[in-house]
Amino acid sequence: MERLHDKKSVIIIGAGVGGCASAARLAKAGFKVTVVEKNDFTGGRCSLIHDGEHRFDQGPSLLLLPDLFHETFADLDTTMPAEGVHLLKCDPNYQIFFHDNEKMTLSSDLAHMKPEIEKWEGKDGFERYLGFLAEGHRHYEFSMQKALRRNFPSIMSMLRPDLLKDIVRMFVFTSLYTRASAYFWTDRLRRCFTFGSMYMGMSPYTSPALYSLLQYTELVEGIWYPRGGFHKVVEAIVNIGQRWGVDYQLNSPVQSILLSEDEKQAVGVVLQSGRHLRADIILANADLIYTYNNLLPETAYSKKLAKRPASCSSISFYWSMNRKITELSAHNIFMAEDYKESFDDIFEKLRMPDEPSFYVNVPSRIDPTAAPEGRDSVVVLIPVGHLHDEGSKKGLRSSEDWVELLDRARDFVIKTIERRTGAENLRGAIAAEQVNTPTTWQEHFNLDKGGILGLSIDFWNALAFRPKTKHASISNLYFVGASTHPGTGVPVCLAGAKITTEQILDDLKVEKPWSKATPPNLRAKQRGSSLDIERIESISGMETWQRVLWALVLGSLITFILSKVFG
Template structure:
């Protein structure tokens, strides 16, 4: 998202211009770092401000006890697109310090009964794998599937990836419309795969990848067979040293072109001209103002509209509209360090449930986790939790932060509880109340996490109602309260009699869990909370949904 002010600058101008337009970019994720380098090469004086102490955003690193973990992507696809990006900056990936290693096996797909299918870019290997399930005719059909994926890929790159869609009319380009039916956008990839693969197992193998885009193969357009094509034709790669090597290389290039990075520097808001039509810079949380001719926001779209952009009626309306949109599916990642090589596993392993469609419907249609795992029945799962411990994803719950000197007063307005004297890191079950009738809008768990800061969890099923209610109440209250919804955070609960034992082994630094009681919280590498959705004797964790 960019907010332009002042006269239009020629972004293709030589860096050696008499006047260098000033650009401030908020956010040093992969997109922000790449954009900064490009614009610096085009002649702008670029400053990037980033709230974290590292660059890369979701494509960053975790260092822990001598181990390094990649956060975010685990697949490097479309290497030619990356080569072109570095060529635009007058260098190559190897010269910039990025060495790519090709994965011999793209995926090892595991079925519920232990059978596997190895997806690779080796034609002979793929022939053996496919003929094992569908014979020579199956291999011929796969070649036809691959040819269709190639057409989908070429059209998508030319007519979509390399084009800007600034408005709905851009989709009406004749060159795009005459080819749109060739991309099979109105047929699901599962249905399309059924034309080429006669066994359900191979249909599963060649359709599961749509989950990477937050879609079920039973709903995703057949256009996305291009994924399987590009993985076979161009391969899956791994940057030596981790995925952040790509971001780090772009950062170094940008710095050599004059880009200034200011880390641990959160932005409070965009500064606008008196008429609210032009951006003139950004205000940092520390109070410093950075003037700019161009402002680029590389932050989350909903967060930017809600918290960073000027509060004009048009932006307010757009912010409310965005908050009602259905979010795409995220995931939870666990980072494990191993003391040995697991020979049975390759670089990328996919484990498919026996109830393939049911598992996707649970996630994408019902917005819940599958009700059955592995070979355990529902009754067995229940008894396992009551005798041991189980981890539950409760990220459908909505997490909020209320901050400001009047935050306690606002919460006392909307709940029946007293908050001004609430002890730090202590919480309670409470409820949001209708102001006139005193009826319950929704129940909630609220914890004081700072002197003027509160963490509130409400029910996902009441999302729209709760957000509308809180927005209206804040508007009527008018005090010093900032409301932030933690849309980028996950929430999991550990429940069962062995929860404390499991936690004790998992925490980086020891915590006396015997002193943990209902409503108490403590900050660790994640936030732990005993109460509410986890039940008595359980713990809840909230953190970035990576």
């Protein structure tokens, strides 16, 4: 058995975003870090596909929650521009095309949004839009301060009066679509401001209203794109880690996590090549369900975990075009006529809708380096159900006739784009095509059921209810990634890397080398004038009856949570 190093060592399984960020953080803290990755590239789903000079983002194609990116680089003593990551602002955010051939454009520019909203909602519609943003701001701040930067190792960590009060106020038991309906009178705008739930692989009819924070960050902070592709972020983090000595071993799939004789301690990994590697800490960035069910001994918990609700999958086309498709902007949404029914098909029937909503990304519209001059690179993402559970009578199967399904999906997408945008002979403009299906996601990235965003993230799969960042009974074994706390998505996985690495450092009583780092964009300006002195004046105090009401609500919520956990 091979001992990696004399000083404290860590093996990280998987070079996804969370794994790479954890590697850089732990290396900075003084650990000897080795990352073993099954593929010949880093980034996992956040990687690139090439066809000659055409470049495609295999997964994420827009950068949201920028503060979490800035924070990661600041903690590593650098900035994104210093590491060659230059962000381009996408404006407009989206073009949204409807079945009735109407179109709406979303932007972070209020001067643009005011007439767009009033066109459909009337003069008072813009005020309601601002109210929707205000609610999204509260959800955003709650998530950033009390969810994405904190660990929840047990249910008791949730039972704090301040947190429970905020949970009640955040509409976690109300759907995103329901809350949007409180602000927008037309179904058209309700659709425009709820489709973003698909970023978490969820239906807007079941996604908690708290996740309006995604619409908020798009509309207030904007949508961004790293020049050179989203993988530029991962590449920069990998480079930073390597400067601190991180060893990346690609083409090194893991067969199992090596345990002590009593199976109470993780001591290393066994690669599929037969090679044994030993380390003090094992951090799994592989898909969590895959890790528990394939890399560890089977337990009742691993079986139970596999039955938790998963996110959707996708059929993704990557098209090398022989000309520019000028009718498309960088980000385009084509809404299904039967909006709710399309989500029911995906999440209840686990299939591809007959008429799905779909997303079209043209990276070459914002970054000309994504395609040869005079041409476009186009990515089409069609959300579909994940692969069926064992014994299930519904859903897509690995044995599906993918040729027939892809033909149907391709035909629908081409006809819909042509009809709604006026683009002509789109099929003839496709010079080459590459495809990912649910089976591709499962086989290439070990994603359980081909779910592209890991476990679903409703209230009962969040905070203390989400799988923990540390194994309950095996010491020295930790987790980071989409299916563990705090959740899915690139910025959230970056936040998760900080949470898990700080847990490791706390357990080993090692000082955090970034505890005092503050991103430049988050530093408050020094107050040198009397004009800048904060004066907090209460608009209205909380009346006694309001305090009593809050006490009753919090008491009821605590009782409800305890009954779900222990009842």
